Amino acid sequence: MMTPSDLLRERRALGRKARKETPRSAHAKIGNTHRDPVDLLRENSLGRVEALVPLRYGRMLASPFTFYRGSAIIQAHDLSTTANSGFHFQICGDCHLMNFGGFATPERALAFDINDFDETAVGPWEWDLKRLSASLCIAVRHLGHGDRLADEVVELAVHSYQYWTERYAAMSPLELWYELITFERLERIVTSDDSRQRIRNGIEKASRRTHDTMLPKLASRREGIWQIRDTPPGVFHVHGKTTLFTHDDDWLGLGDWRKLMGPIYKHYLKSLGAVRGNLLAHFEMHDVAFKVVGVGSVGTRCLILLMVDPHEKPLFIQFKEASTSVISRYFDAPAPRHQGHRVVHGQRLMQGASDPFLGWSSGPFGRTIYGRQLRDMKISATLELFQKDTFRDYAGLCGWVLARAHAKAGGQATEVAGYLGNGDQMAEALVSYSRAYADQVEQDYEKFRHACRTGQLEARTDADMAADFVA
Structure with a gap:
């Protein structure tokens, strides 16, 4: 008869075995991008309030990063043509770095967690990690910090996810259920003075958002x-x-x-x-x-x-x-x-x-x-004010939160930990993926801009629409 330890070893072995079918290096590929991003956005706008669709496009037009935030359907299409390890459970579905933030728990603690679940569904866990990784790369590039830092923050996020998944694989389901990442814990774990000050400022700001x-x-x-x-x-x-x-x-x-x-x-x-x-x-x-x-x-x-x-x-x-x-x-x-x-x-x-x-x-x-x-002590990051060390800390925190969310929701941290292993293979693959996908997003953004400029899509800013109501 197998002991609980035997069963855990067997589950970890399943994760390692999945590498043969889907090598970790396979995650460097961005999938089939032979699609029209404008057509996918039109499809995704069906059923919305018609007069507000131009505002959606106007907000997306601000930068490649805002375009990426508003185009989860495009990446979902592309990810569907990529390999995955075969471990499927509840995922966020739109796990970019701005969908993490602070909010009050029922006990009035200030937690740091994923805060948007409009796209949540059962799917491959890699899709969340890839959307997070690409968002970090795109945001760092957009804010002018360069490709070197972009690679570094992706690597830090993936290593953090890997480290914490290994930790959570050793926890019981009940321990995972009670695991809460509070701002007090964040303050203890970050490495830069700027990050610590931003966390303290966040606690103070949240207390006023009631x-x-x-x-x-x-x-x-x-x-x-x-x-x-x-x-x-x-x-x-x-x-x-x-x-x-x-x-x-x-x-x-x-x-x-x-x-x-x-x-x-x-x-x-x-x-x-x-x-x-x-x-x-x-x-x-x-x-x-x-x-x-x-x-x-x-x-x-x-x-x-x-x-x-x-x-x-x-x-x-x-x-x-x-x-x-x-x-x-x-x-x-x-x-x-x-x-x-x-x-x-x-x-x-x-x-x-x-x-x-x-x-x-x-x-x-x-x-x-x-x-x-609405807004009960809710706060989010102001990326434009981040120093480089703050970006590094933030990437690691997002990887931690995602590992906890997946471990709790999926109950397969042992298998995922077995698949990830202890090396750099997954991090290296996702650095390559994020670079390539950031390039793809910039190309898609230019097609989107062209569609807006030529009248294929109507885009309006908040200020432009607000002017319609000025007497």
Whole structure:
């Protein structure tokens, strides 16, 4: 009879065996890039709020890095033609370096973790690591730090992922479940003074990003009711004078925000369960507005609900449309029963701690939605201010977080550790991959720019669209 130690050795051996079928050097290849990036972006824009699609392209047009952030579908297509080790489990699906950040746990600790799961799905773990690695390379290049640092930060991220995967392979499932990467731990592990100061600044900044401090910035009180201020195109009322919805839109046809939010909120409460439902029963709805978020998400339906309790304390809940993951388009796995549930399930599996108000819903006309708190102590990195040593530290931290997320969600850290081994093969392969893919992204970006310049795609900036609303 095999002992637990025998079983763990056997699982590690499976990882080593996978190298024969898929050598680690195979990960240097970027896949089949004979596709039209403009066509893929058009496909990915279908179903979005039509008037906001030009804003999506405008934000992507800012740089090759913002283009990369907004084009997860292109890399998913390319990755689908690359080799993988055969170990598949829940992945983030859009694991670029700006989808890591700080947020408050239910116990009010400040955690550093992956914070965007719109594309989460079952897939090859390598896809997350490659999207992270390429994003580091592209960002470092874009900010003028040179190819040498780009190679170095990719290597640091992969080595960190490798080191921590080995550590997590020795942990029990329960130990992994309780593993939380807090800002206090970050401060102890980083090597540069600039990184330590940025972590301290981040803790202070997060403490100020609460619902209370957000209220006067986003809303005004009128006749005892708090109303969200319109600042189009970023924030507007669906049924208001500054709406960007067309007359034939089904949501606009409802005529009133209560008819829109009522069914969404009802289904959302069911997903939270009785305890959190009882808590939210103390709050009264005051207003709902549409909010444009991110780069790749621009044009997807996103509402912010402002509620207030009897003590005049606010709570903002964000409700965002969940559509088919780009990973699911290119990797064959069982289809989720509900796209909003897919996002919530993936987030709960992968994060060390999740928002207590994370839930899913179905809106009018069958759209699938998930809900979470808006900005509760949420912070993200300001890459433009990073020194070189800060980039090095940040790359290692992202590799650590991704290793923890994969180990917790997949339960296959032992196999992945066996596949990675202790050498430099995977890091060397992904340095080559990231260089080549960064070159490819720059080529795709130029095709995208050409499409915008020649009118194949319409791109508008935030300032340009805001000017439409100036009297």
